[in-house]
Amino acid sequence: MAKKVLIVYAHQSSGSFNAAAKNAAVEVLTAQGCTVDVSDLYAMGFKATATAEDIKGEVKNAENFCYLEESKLAWEQGKLSADIMEEQSKLTEADLIIFQFPMYWFSVPAILKGWIDRVLTNGFAFSQEKRYSQGIFKDKKAMLSFTTGSLESMFSPTGINGDMNVTLWPLQNGILHYCGFQVLAPQVFWAPSSAVAEDCKSMLESWRTRLQGLLEEKPLSFISLDCFDDKAFQLKPEVQEKHASKEFGLTVGIHLNKPLPPHSQMKAGC
């Protein structure tokens, strides 16, 4: 069956490398028979801030407004603002979500963080029971595709910015995997702004090649929810014991005070 893809795209300029990467994805995936939808956040003037205006009508507790609770209630009652509901509907339809952005300050730009804060509503995108490997979107795939300002060497475990696997952990584990998404390896475009035109062209070519097989790729490895107890959410003693003699920790975050598994946030099968 033809797959549906949503590209959440955050760059101000249609002349940018990020625009070219987004356009390449639209072209290659469409040519494969996919239906591709693009949320062009700057062009849409997407509202980034999570406020009471995201909720139609009266909020439950105006004195002590809690966005997490109020937005959950509004989602249950169909009272979220139209722009949020529109994005949620695109997300529900999609089999694969690609986030295309320039890395700003070791993370996503604020406008994209706003999409994450406002669209991934409590109840719609996760619940206490349905998260991580049991997450609501466990039948969907998601991936980060981004440009950096820094060279690749600067994001190694001996580079000045530190290991890129660490920087990616909160984004890939804390947002994507948290909602259950199968997380595909990130597409990192290293410092295109410092590269010559030919190298930029070749980065885009290798992205096009990857896009051909993207939907068949294996996702990154995370830990199954049933490896944790359901009270303190700690790794079960028997799982810890099983890994006691292993050289590396289980993931970047759940590292058991061992060396981090190399490339685990960068490549499938690590």
Add this chain to the structure above:
Amino acid sequence: MAKKVLIVYAHQSSGSFNAAAKNAAVEVLTAQGCTVDVSDLYAMGFKATATAEDIKGEVKNAENFCYLEESKLAWEQGKLSADIMEEQSKLTEADLIIFQFPMYWFSVPAILKGWIDRVLTNGFAFSQEKRYSQGIFKDKKAMLSFTTGSLESMFSPTGINGDMNVTLWPLQNGILHYCGFQVLAPQVFWAPSSAVAEDCKSMLESWRTRLQGLLEEKPLSFISLDCFDDKAFQLKPEVQEKHASKEFGLTVGIHLNKPLPPHSQMKAGC
């Protein structure tokens, strides 16, 4: 001399725990003779998204707009928008910056990410030469003070969310230390929304106690810029050699494929 403190505060409600934490900081620091300024981002309707409107007049390259470059140029020419210049002026004045916020999706809320993206302009807050331990704000201190939704155990190296030290690395190293700030240990308020009133009160009391000596605290440890070469920005061979026999990596990100130094993003002297 009396110190100046800037609190960059991001919560929608004056009845929130975050508001109480912010108010406690204003009270205790003012009582000590500090001048305290608060940027209340939601109340200010602070613009979160980085756009060409942040630059007064014509931009240099409208066809291929690059925020990093255009905002640098605008800063040099005094052409940044008034709201950004106002925040930069507060920052220039301050000896200590406290970021007070609820953690959203393993990071800061979008409105605060917007403050970071827009106010920490290239040239004003960092340059190729002036960053990390040689950063522009090396005579200033900064810290994160935030609430979590999750319990502390969930953010341990065996907890479901993974080690909090990993989640804090991109924020504390990639933003604060990158600009040169001496980073004080974070103030983490674990899950006040799940706590009974008495426990919330006691969390605020311990914050008040900490605030008394906050300005004299030692900062977290990072690696001096001169430990890296100035071409590929790799840890120098002699530094690597010196640490070859050590049990732990140098920092969370520059871990040398060793176990992460425990608590290094959470406590000074680790």
